[in-house]
Amino acid sequence: MTKLDALRNLLIRSIPHLKADPSKLAAFADRGRIAARAGSASFEYRYTASLVVEDFAGDIDLVIVPILGWIAVNQPELMQKQDSEPFAFEAELLAEDLIDLSITIELTERVLVQRGVVGGKSGTITTHLDDIIAPDVFPGAEGARFWAGIADDLVAENQTVVVPA
Secondary structure (H helix, E strand, O other), X not given: OHHHHHHHHHHHHHOHHHHHOHHHEEEEEEEEEEEEOOOOOXXXXXXXEEEEEEEEOOOOHHHHHHHHHHHHHHOHHHHHOOOXXXXXXXXXXXXXXXXXXXXXXXXXXXXXXXXXXXXXXXEEEEEEEOOOOOOOEEOOEEEEEOOOOHHXXXXXXXXXXXXXX
């Protein structure tokens, strides 16, 4: 689970409480599933990433903001969900200024599986693919949006009837 590891490392680097004591962050995958289709060795991990920040004192924004930034880059479709809720959290109040913070995020990781040569030997190569949303543009035509006008084009095409002679 490369995404979970990357998110954990980001939080340790960016939150002073965790940088001082990384053992205060637990990260694990719950409800893991594999999505695959017949005819392809490639697959997708689907799981709930669970993060627990223990004994946190301070502004919860220090945790939320880096997670939102990470999601925007690494799991961008979560920022486009209909409910506008890219992840969930729970907080247990331990003392007046101390909490345990639990965060859950639904993550996916696409894995391309191919046959190839590795170190001079034939083998299987697995590549974890990025989840970057490709820009909706035509190559070489800056400003021309792929989806813009598609519906109009389909209507125009459907109105043209070709009758064989």
